Amino acid sequence: MPVESVEGEQTTFRPADSVVSADSSRPAERSRGEAVGLPWIEEADQVAPVDARELSKLFFERLRTLERGSPDHTYTRDTLIEMNLTLVHYVAGRYRNRGNGQLEDLVQVGTIGLIKAIDRFDVSRGCEFVSFAVPCILGEIKRHFRDTSWAVHVPRRLQELRGELVKAQERLASVLGREPTVKELAADLAVAEEEVLEGVVAANGYAAGSLDAPQDPGEAADTYRKGRSLADAMGAPDPAIEVFEHLHALAPLLAELDERERRIIEMRFGQEMTQAEIGTAMGLSQVHVSRLLSQTLARLRRGLRTRE
Structure with missing residues (x-):
């Protein structure tokens, strides 16, 4: 196997029988690679994307012949996960500025999508693993945003309906030249009017305002009110x-x-x-x-x- 440079370091991929190391843990790894009939990769998470693509084909071919849960299956599956973590970092990096969670959280969520992709991938279909894995990783990250970005918890059905309503409102507004009615939205989405109303009400739980936020200066009638918060204007308890x-x-x-x-x-x-x-x-x-x-x-x- 060739020598590739990853972030300034040299990572060598060699057949298992050519590895010699004083580290007592590596002979066990070497013997596992020999038992499975696959090369031993010293640092699987440092594999360059080009090599990871080629090695993944080899590992997937071997994975489908192994008994699920066996040590050989675990070794092969874990190596596939580590080799393809760059896909997770790539997809998660596109959403790092969404303002809802750290990059590390998105990587963890995306890794779940990667694992699901590895467990579901069928190499016999002839498609590239990257083409299959990226939508799985992306779907898991989007699901994370959908479940955590709402200020008030609402059923997932209503969360999805809110997104469809927003798109339908924009589409119909551009066609009609005005805001669409509930009846028009229901007809466009092929749902009952009651569902549209339920989705509109549920959309109010997407974001919450702070009681300490200052009032809108444009709505203030005098300088005194401009410096007051919403809580100041709410009155005393009844x-x-x-x-x-x-x-x-x-x-x-x-x-x-x-x-x-x-x-x-x-x-x-x-x-x-x-x-x-x-x-x-x-x-x-x-x-x-x-x-x-x-x-x-x-x-x-x-x-x-x-x-x-």
């Missing part, structure tokens, strides 16, 4: 929300009270009647009403604590 939460939690507990207890609670807190007025309406003394009210409120408190 106390009615807390009341609603309490009522929602109390609803099943109130349903467990008897008729008299529920009537006392309704007159006291719903109609804001005094205990004396409640007693007059129900034919009870004010002291009796006070006792019943205290007992009922204690039961409700215990029930709330138990549920919490």
Whole structure:
């Protein structure tokens, strides 16, 4: 095999029986290469792309004759992965400036695509492995972006529908000279109008804005508002929300009270009647009403604590 230069270093590819090394790990590698009937490659991940293409053909031919999971199969498969890592770096490098993850993350994701390509590649079909592997690697990286770039998690079906909607909107807008309607989008994509509406709503979860981001200066009416963030303009918490939460939690507990207890609670807190007025309406003394009210409120408190 020839000697190739990779990033200024010399990497030699020789038949296994010509390798002599003092490294105790290399005789095992040499014997594995001899057992499989393939050359031993000292540093498979440093193989030049031209040599990797030719060597891959040889390794794929041998791989399909080996039993899956055997040591020989593992050696051949692992060497194929290492030799073709340059494909992963090439594809991942095209997306390094997408701003969603480091290059190392994309290489890891792309390597999964490479492994899938190696396991699925059929050398008998006569096509080049590079032509088969690159779409697999690219698909895995695009899937990574699709699953991680959304600010809010939505089903994959809606993520894909969003992309189709964007393309359909641009295409129809150029033809119609205006923004397409939901009905027109549904007809163009051959889907129901409800699906289009669902996709439009789901698209709102693609990106999230920061509450600390300054307001748009173009929309500000004065200098004071221009320096304010969105959170500053949102107002104070609504106390009615807390009341609603309490009522929602109390609803099943109130349903467990008897008729008299529920009537006392309704007159006291719903109609804001005094205990004396409640007693007059129900034919009870004010002291009796006070006792019943205290007992009922204690039961409700215990029930709330138990549920919490």
